[in-house]
Amino acid sequence: GQSLEQPSEVTAVEGAIVQINCTYQTSGFYGLSWYQQHDGGAPTFLSYNGLDGLEETGRFSSFLSRSDSYGYLLLQELQMKDSASYFCAVRSYNTDKLIFGTGTRLQVFP
């Protein structure tokens, strides 16, 4: 089967840096995506790694290592508004559907 595991919760203070890990067990996939979801809101697309390595978009960076079946989302200069749930997701070659990870709830404190 296909599964993506994430830590259930991460806490940090404003201005800090936090890393959210995603380990997966899945067959071929197009790439690793990250979504942000505030309480009561819709998941919104954050980033995509099609190739191994680091992708940077403003305060957020995402990393993928296919050989290690591992990726992470790095959030820098944390702000209170970053408090949300974060999901990694893959789109499978075989099924062409987006499969989400277990999700990580990030709480940012003043």
Next chain:
Amino acid sequence: EAGVAQSPRYKIIEKRQSVAFWCNPISGHATLYWYQQILGQGPKLLIQFQNNGVVDDSQLPKDRFSAERLKGVDSTLKIQPAKLEDSAVYLCASSPGTNLYGYTFGSGTRLTVV
């Protein structure tokens, strides 16, 4: 561009009752998805449409859930009869069909079955 529209925003029903959710995807998006998100979990795909045809409904509980996408635009998801474990947020998403990067999700319908 307008986003993915869903209604209603909230619904409370008793078990064994029926309920229907509506989704209007982004104009021109060929692919439409319904996801179920139970509190504290990641979204789980229920059904995927390509235009008005079903691509994947392998995780749709077909004894009680049904979905249709008439004319390849709007879609409805129905539950009949509802069970307590159906309490969740039902998310609709759409994509152009060729986008490997991201879907656009609607705000979802929060269903509570009592």
